[in-house]
Amino acid sequence: MKRLMNYYLIELQYLGFRYHGWQKQPKVKTVENQIQKTLGFVLPNIRTKVIAAGRTDAMVSVHKTYVELFVYEADLPQDFFELFNYNLPSDIRAVSIKKIDEKFNIIQHPKQKEYLYFFTFPEKIHPFCAPFITLIQDDLNLELMQEAARLFEGEHDFYSYAFRPKPTTQTLGNITYCRIEPNTIYTANFFPEKSYVLRVKSSGFKRNQIRLMMGVLINLGKGKIDLNFVKQSLDGSKKIKLEYIAPASGLQLYDVHFTQNF
Numbered sequence: 001m002k003r004l005m006n007y008y009l010i011e012l013q014y015l016g017f018r019y020h021g022w023q024k025q026p027k028v029k030t031v032e033n034q035i036q037k038t039l040g041f042v043l044p045n046i047r048t049k050v051i052a053a054g055r056t057d058a059m060v061s062v063h064k065t066y067v068e069l070f071v072y073e074a075d076l077p078q079d080f081f082e083l084f085n086y087n088l089p090s091d092i093r094a095v096s097i098k099k100i101d102e103k104f105n106i107i108q109h110p111k112q113k114e115y116l117y118f119f120t121f122p123e124k125i126h127p128f129c130a131p132f133i134t135l136i137q138d139d140l141n142l143e144l145m146q147e148a149a150r151l152f153e154g155e156h157d158f159y160s161y162a163f164r165p166k167p168t169t170q171t172l173g174n175i176t177y178c179r180i181e182p183n184t185i186y187t188a189n190f191f192p193e194k195s196y197v198l199r200v201k202s203s204g205f206k207r208n209q210i211r212l213m214m215g216v217l218i219n220l221g222k223g224k225i226d227l228n229f230v231k232q233s234l235d236g237s238k239k240i241k242l243e244y245i246a247p248a249s250g251l252q253l254y255d256v257h258f259t260q261n262f
Contacts, residue, residue, distance in 0.1 A: 007102060008069040008076065011095040016047065016061040017131035017249060018091065023055050031056070034089055035067070042083045047072040052258045053106050054113065056210065059248040061131070063116075064095075065256045068106040078118060099200050104262045110203070114255040115210045117182055117198040119218075124188040138210030140221030142196070144195070145180055148230045149198060152178040157236025163208040163245075171236055177201040178233055180217070199254075214246035 012035075022027035024036065032050065039048045049070040056062060077083075085094045120129075121136040129135070152175050159171040183195040198217065200210055216233060219225045234241050 004073045005102065006071040006075050007100045007104065008071065009098045009100050009104070010067050010069055011097075011108070012062065012067055013093050013095060014062050015091040015131060016056060016059050020058045021056055021060070021089050023051055029204070031092060031196060034092055038087050039069075041079065041087055043071075043074075043076075046074045047258075051106055052198075053111065054253065056253055057211075057248055057251075059131075060244070060251045060253065062253040063255065065253055066106060068100075068104070069097075073102045074113075078189060079130060080156055093206045096219055100262060109262060110259045111199060112203055112255075112257045112259055113205065113253065114177075114199065114201045114257075115132055116185070116252045116254045117123065117200075117210060117214045118186070118252070119214070119246075119251045120192045120195040122193065128188075128190045129192070131249055132186065133191070134247045136218055136221075137204075138220070138222050139228040141179070141223065144227065145217045145221045148227055149178050149180045151234065153201070156234045158206060158209060158234070159236035160233045160238070160242055161212045162206040163212070165206075169206075171206070173202060173204065173206075175202045178213075203259075208245055210249065210251055211246045214250075215244035216242060218246060219244055 014031055018029065019031050022031045024030050024032040035050055049068045053066045081094065081097050088094065091111050118132055119134045119136060122138055122142045124137070125133065125135050154173045155172065157171050158173050159165060162169055162171050165171060178200045180196055182196045185197060198214055200213070216225070216230055220227070220230060232238055233242065
């Protein structure tokens with residue numbers, strides 16, 4: 001007899017500043033851990049499982065992502081979504097829920113992700129900015145950084161931008177958009193007068209890839225490396241070891257867009 005299973009897609013957003021990333025881990029607070037604890041409270045007698053469209057690292061925030069919710073041998077009560085949202089921590093929010101079928105696979109389904117990295121320089125900023133914006137306390141050559149950001153667009157071997165790659169790690173990738181722009185996305189009365197955002201879009205990224213890219217751009221802006229170094233780093237055969245990973249708190253998964261209907 002076939003076991004009853006129901007499937008749901010939940011749009012999710014969260015502030016990652018006090019979490020040790022998405023993935024459930026012992027002895028640290030993670031987003032997945034909070035989701036599962038809330039599900040256990042709201043659905044005490046129903047077995048569930050969640051899989052995210054992608055994992056985030058410690059302190060990384062999310063404006064829009066999705067999780068697939070598997071509900072074993074039951075269906076959700078009518079008031080589930082309201083109860084689930086009510087009992088989630090205040091820095092995690094469920095935006096919507098949609099029932100799907102077993103043919104959908106959140107990991108394999110074609111999608112595009114957009115990441116943002118917010119930064120400012122060189123003046124000390126309000127401490128309230130810490131969860132959102134990375135401060136670089138040096139003058140930066142912003143125009144050179146903007147020129148270099150566009151070099152990441154297109155198909156490259158991102159070996160140097162893969163964190164601790166193994167021989168089997170697939171490092172080829174295609175970035176469809178990579179630009180540094182003035183930040184007009186978020187404003188607050190405690191934000192600096194000028195801040196900037198690196199916008200990057202692709203179907204997938206390696207662990208720490210955006211932070212390694214941002215680290216290279218910061219070092220370029222400081223004059224520690226030149227434009228030729230950036231070009232060489234995009235030649236995977238050179239296997240350049242990048243030392244600087246930009247801080248996590250400026251990074252945000254801004255959008256996950258499924259490119260095919262389901």
